[in-house]
Amino acid sequence: MKAKHQRLTLVLLAVVALVGAGVLGAYALQDQASYFYTPSDIAAKNPEAGTAIRLGGMVEEGSIQRSADGVTVEFIVQDGSAQQKVTFTGITPDLFVEGSGVVADGRLDAKGMFVAETLLAKHDENYIPRELEGIDMTAGKRKTETLVQ
Amino acid sequence: MIAETGLIALWLAGALTLLQFILGAVGLRTDREAYFAAIRPVAIAQGLFVALSFLLLIWLFLRSDMSVKLVAMNSASVKPLLYKFAGTWGNHEGSMLLWVTVMGLAGAFIALFERSLKTRTLVATLAAQAFISLGFYAFLLISSNPFERMFPVPADGQGLNPLLQDPGLAFHPPTLYFGYVGLSVAFSFAVGAMITRDVGAAFAKAMRPWVLGAWIFLTLGITAGSYWAYYELGWGGWWFWDPVENASLMPWLAATALLHSVTVLATRDGLRAWTLMLAVVAFSMSMIGTFLVRSGILTSVHAFAVDPERGSFILALLALYIGGAMALFALRVGTVKEGSRFELVSREGALVANNLLLSVILALVFIGTLYPLFVEAITGDKLSVGPPYFNLATGPLALMLVAVMAAGPLLRWRRDNPRTLLNRISIPILITAASLFALALFTTGMSILSLLGMGLAAGVAIASFAPLWKRNLRRTPMHTYGMVIAHFGIAVALVGMASEASFTEEKLVAATPGDEIVVNNWKLKFEAIEPVAGPNWTALESRITAQYGDGALHPINPQNRMFAAAQTQTSEAALLTRWNGQLYVVLGDGDSEGRWQIRVWWKPFVTLIWYGGILVALGGLLAMVGRLRRGYKQRKQREFAEAML
Numbered sequence: 001m002k003a004k005h006q007r008l009t010l011v012l013l014a015v016v017a018l019v020g021a022g023v024l025g026a027y028a029l030q031d032q033a034s035y036f037y038t039p040s041d042i043a044a045k046n047p048e049a050g051t052a053i054r055l056g057g058m059v060e061e062g063s064i065q066r067s068a069d070g071v072t073v074e075f076i077v078q079d080g081s082a083q084q085k086v087t088f089t090g091i092t093p094d095l096f097v098e099g100s101g102v103v104a105d106g107r108l109d110a111k112g113m114f115v116a117e118t119l120l121a122k123h124d125e126n127y128i129p130r131e132l133e134g135i136d137m138t139a140g141k142r143k144t145e146t147l148v149q
Numbered sequence: 150m151i152a153e154t155g156l157i158a159l160w161l162a163g164a165l166t167l168l169q170f171i172l173g174a175v176g177l178r179t180d181r182e183a184y185f186a187a188i189r190p191v192a193i194a195q196g197l198f199v200a201l202s203f204l205l206l207i208w209l210f211l212r213s214d215m216s217v218k219l220v221a222m223n224s225a226s227v228k229p230l231l232y233k234f235a236g237t238w239g240n241h242e243g244s245m246l247l248w249v250t251v252m253g254l255a256g257a258f259i260a261l262f263e264r265s266l267k268t269r270t271l272v273a274t275l276a277a278q279a280f281i282s283l284g285f286y287a288f289l290l291i292s293s294n295p296f297e298r299m300f301p302v303p304a305d306g307q308g309l310n311p312l313l314q315d316p317g318l319a320f321h322p323p324t325l326y327f328g329y330v331g332l333s334v335a336f337s338f339a340v341g342a343m344i345t346r347d348v349g350a351a352f353a354k355a356m357r358p359w360v361l362g363a364w365i366f367l368t369l370g371i372t373a374g375s376y377w378a379y380y381e382l383g384w385g386g387w388w389f390w391d392p393v394e395n396a397s398l399m400p401w402l403a404a405t406a407l408l409h410s411v412t413v414l415a416t417r418d419g420l421r422a423w424t425l426m427l428a429v430v431a432f433s434m435s436m437i438g439t440f441l442v443r444s445g446i447l448t449s450v451h452a453f454a455v456d457p458e459r460g461s462f463i464l465a466l467l468a469l470y471i472g473g474a475m476a477l478f479a480l481r482v483g484t485v486k487e488g489s490r491f492e493l494v495s496r497e498g499a500l501v502a503n504n505l506l507l508s509v510i511l512a513l514v515f516i517g518t519l520y521p522l523f524v525e526a527i528t529g530d531k532l533s534v535g536p537p538y539f540n541l542a543t544g545p546l547a548l549m550l551v552a553v554m555a556a557g558p559l560l561r562w563r564r565d566n567p568r569t570l571l572n573r574i575s576i577p578i579l580i581t582a583a584s585l586f587a588l589a590l591f592t593t594g595m596s597i598l599s600l601l602g603m604g605l606a607a608g609v610a611i612a613s614f615a616p617l618w619k620r621n622l623r624r625t626p627m628h629t630y631g632m633v634i635a636h637f638g639i640a641v642a643l644v645g646m647a648s649e650a651s652f653t654e655e656k657l658v659a660a661t662p663g664d665e666i667v668v669n670n671w672k673l674k675f676e677a678i679e680p681v682a683g684p685n686w687t688a689l690e691s692r693i694t695a696q697y698g699d700g701a702l703h704p705i706n707p708q709n710r711m712f713a714a715a716q717t718q719t720s721e722a723a724l725l726t727r728w729n730g731q732l733y734v735v736l737g738d739g740d741s742e743g744r745w746q747i748r749v750w751w752k753p754f755v756t757l758i759w760y761g762g763i764l765v766a767l768g769g770l771l772a773m774v775g776r777l778r779r780g781y782k783q784r785k786q787r788e789f790a791e792a793m794l
Contacts, residue, residue: 013501014423024542025516028538029517034534035531036530069659071737091657091720091735105533
């Protein structure tokens with residue numbers, strides 16, 4: 001390497017590497033970012049089965065059903081105007097109760113059922129998942145009960 | 150009275166910081182010795198007052214003084230003493246006070262002990278440090294006074310978020326703050342050197358211990374945070390690529406790059422402008438991290454402030470400091486002379502590769518973390534970027550980085566022969582190839598990334614010790630040992646990550662007492678469900694005994710805890726650690742038929758992830774102590790020689 005141009009070469013190398021990272025990153029984001037949907041959004045936009053989606057809304061009163069295997073739950077998430085059926089296999093988070101806010105990561109299956117991989121519920125009295133702010137949840141009556149039986 | 154004294158101390162410290170800045174700025178302009186002489190004591194006094202203020206806040210928390218709003222909102226009188234103490238920074242105001250306290254003490258430390266820098270550069274550094282602190286003092290005093298009183302005085306406090314009631318709270322936030330603030334000091338050094346046009350080896354040697362120190366604390370803080378999330382959340386994962394985690398990873402990546410480039414600057418006087426740039430980036434990343442975490446823009450257990458005023462304040466500070474630093478860099482980079490040169494195949498060349506790869510990884514993490522915020526601000530669409538993106542984008546680059554890490558220390562400074570490098574590294578390459586072959590043959594279901602990671606880790610583990618080959622071990626400097634141990638730690642962590650990703654076995658069942666659950670070679674017997682009580686919680690605990698093969702019986706009892714003060718519930722996973730992995734059990738809900746959800750993971754060698762992190766930090770510590778000792782000896786020798794003349 002010609003000594004005089006070493007610094008320039010290094011700068012160019014750094015710029016190329018960073019721009020390359022930016023382009024690659026942007027390209028990967030197209031495929032990998034998962035959009036946030038409310039049940040109304042799903043009804044309106046009809047996302048393809050199999051794309052990663054983040055679903056948010058309130059758990060409908062009386063909709064939580066535990067299946068016979070004891071580890072799968074089915075419930076309905078609603079946002080006041082639309083409803084979405086969700087199934088989840090796993091331990092439901094602390095404070096996952098009917099009428100509480102919930103955010104689920106997962107995909108729609110061919111039958112229109114939302115298969116959740118992770119489930120986040122309202123953490124405490126002061127906490128609302130950021131995505132749920134501004135959505136009218138009053139349609140789902142709140143119920144104050146604790147999870148411990 | 151304690152609260153008022155604390156507030157006065159805080160105001161005094163803020164005023165002294167302003168004085169420190171003015172002394173520095175005017176002193177540099179007029180070149181008066183008197184100003185230079187005064188700045189050290191002022192910096193020390195500032196550190197003492199802010200430390201006093203913080204101690205008083207701790208005292209208020211320990212006394213559970215509910216007339217102070219912050220204590221009433223975030224503490225309760227019935228709470229273990231440790232959490233009263235650590236709860237001091239388990240909230241927005243307290244954590245900000247901790248930040249300025251660490252910053253003030255760092256300034257005092259520089260004023261007391263830094264002797265090798267030119268006076269002007271030191272003064273400029275202290276002035277820059279004061280300028281950064283001023284913003285945080287203004288933030289505290291104007292919009293987040295921790296000592297505010299409350300009327301009427303409530304009977305008891307609202308308690309601390311149960312997720313935070315863990316010994317981790319005493320350790321994880323302060324270590325990360327030490328790291329962030331250490332980077333701010335490195336940044337102040339860079340600003341000082343830029344202002345006085347004194348960028349060279351001496352400046353790099355003065356900055357290096359701070360970079361190393363910051364990096365050690367960040368490493369420990371991230372390792373601790375990862376383990377805390379692992380056992381507290383009960384999800385069985387150790388890294389979720391959550392924006393809050395990325396907020397601590399980004400400064401670490403920048404600090405790692407800076408740590409390596411500052412070594413080039415200190416030993417070979419090369420990479421001058423690049424090192425300055427990295428110092429600016431590293432500090433910017435710690436500011437952005439603070440902004441992401443504390444502004445309430447992300448919802449998480451870390452976000453205390455929901456007040457938009459506070460978010461805007463941090464954003465304004467962020468823009469001021471980063472913008473100012475970038476502008477200063479752009480103005481002064483032309484005056485920074487080019488350092489000494491090197492060939493492509495050389496230690497410097499490998500370190501440049503390390504820096505480029507780290508920067509690209511940093512850029513990818515940065516893009517993925519901020520993209521959702523960016524899109525939401527522009528289009529209003531809400532989206533999230535999760536593990537698939539981050540693993541895909543950073544995984545292959547991280548493996549390349551690890552490969553460079555194996556080769557770099559075996560290269561000579563300035564120029565080396567590619568063929569002799571190949572000779573030196575042939576054994577690690579053979580080991581990597583052999584282990585890749587063995588893994589491909591004897592295991593199933595490993596992802597390509599884990600497979601490569603495991604194979605590379607085997608080679609790197611050997612290669613990391615190669616710098617000690619044929620050397621006199623007693624005369625090898627301590628910082629070389631530090632490097633060896635830190636690099637070995639990376640290999641250890643990598644084995645843990647690949648093993649956890651590939652060989653974890655999991656079972657989720659609804660069990661009634663008396664049932665048996667089998668995972669791998671483990672037999673778990675679900676004995677009973679029983680209520681238990683702690684100091685400020687009650688819980689349901691499942692009594693389970695675990696047996697490995699025909700081995701001894703071990704109790705493993707996960708709980709569901711109910712906290713009285715906050716009316717919230719947390720699940721406490723139970724862990725059983727063996728030399729070859731961890732058994733991880735979580736208790737879920739019960740149903741009407743008397744069945745309980747139980748989830749069991751067997752995670753082979755998962756603990757290596759955190760042992761690796763501790764080794765990396767230990768390596769950093771050895772390097773730092775070694776460098777400081779050597780610097781001290783050299784100074785003593787110089788002073789002795791001068792005295793003889």
